[in-house]
Amino acid sequence: MLHIYCPHCAEYREEEEFRPKGEAHIARPVAPEAASDEEWGTYLFFRKNPRGLHHELWYHAAGCRKFFNATRDTVSYQILETYKVGQKPSVVAGQSSNKGAAK
Amino acid sequence: MSDYAQMELNPRGAVKSESPLAMTRARVAQAASPQEARVLICEKAFLGHLVLRGNADDEAFRAGVERALGLALPLEMGPLSLDEARGISIQWMSPDEWLLIVPAGQEFAAEAALRGQLTGHYAVMNVSGGQTLLELSGPCVRELLMKCTPYDVHPRHFPVGKGVTSVFAKSSAVIRRVGEARWELVIRRSFADYLYSWILDAAEEFGVFVASGEAARSAARDAARELATEAR
Known part of the structure; x- marks a missing residue:
């Protein structure tokens, strides 16, 4: 089982308390009525599936019931950081890929 | 006579069989007295449970709650604001949500006090009917919780x-430690019968006693003394 750090509870908790909610940082088109079908379709349905660093949205379902973001390595399953929604990740693909991402 | 295969579905004695209504008659072997039990279970029914929501960064909100209840609003996960003498507690549930528990019959006054002191964007909701509180006491409660x-x-x-707040028996519960050997569970009404059966079943191996309030409190005092002696 993974221990995941919840940035709201400020504590490591069991994976069992959390639910993954897919890719993070998906921006909604500013003017949906003006968006083309392709833009809207991309926003709704198309998700990244990287091999390596991935920024994800997680939900602390059995704890504080808040959403937060996690940077996870999809190969090793290692969670490199968790941060609140609205914040920027400090670990970004390319810039620090050798730092421990593929431990 | 035709060829057929028949199976004895319920061979007498070989397998324990349960009626579909077995849960309503859940029976475990209880300890003979609170003194012999290592886990005491006591429901504190009909307490006032209120959910309070607001902005923790707002100085006026925090001060208003403190004026209304005489207790500070906990600003982080973990430590309860607890006044045992008055039976009032405030618990951090999430960054903008708190659980307030007051003695039975005081929920209406507590809500009115909060509404009298708070202004702006906040919410107070009486959820007393939706949940109940179980008090677990005794030297083996920690082992029970580990299960x-x-x-x-x-x-x-x-x-x-x-x-x-965490996962509890595949459901969820609010787990609070209010004394050395005294714990509280806040459980949802819809899960109450399931969780109660689960806890009874899990506690059977330690020796369990379902107690009234006073018996549970005196046994908790004994257990705390026992734990203190063990620690020495």
């Missing part, structure tokens, strides 16, 4: 006065 929740209940990680 039920993935949360670390070791004293080093779960000191007296801490409260958390």
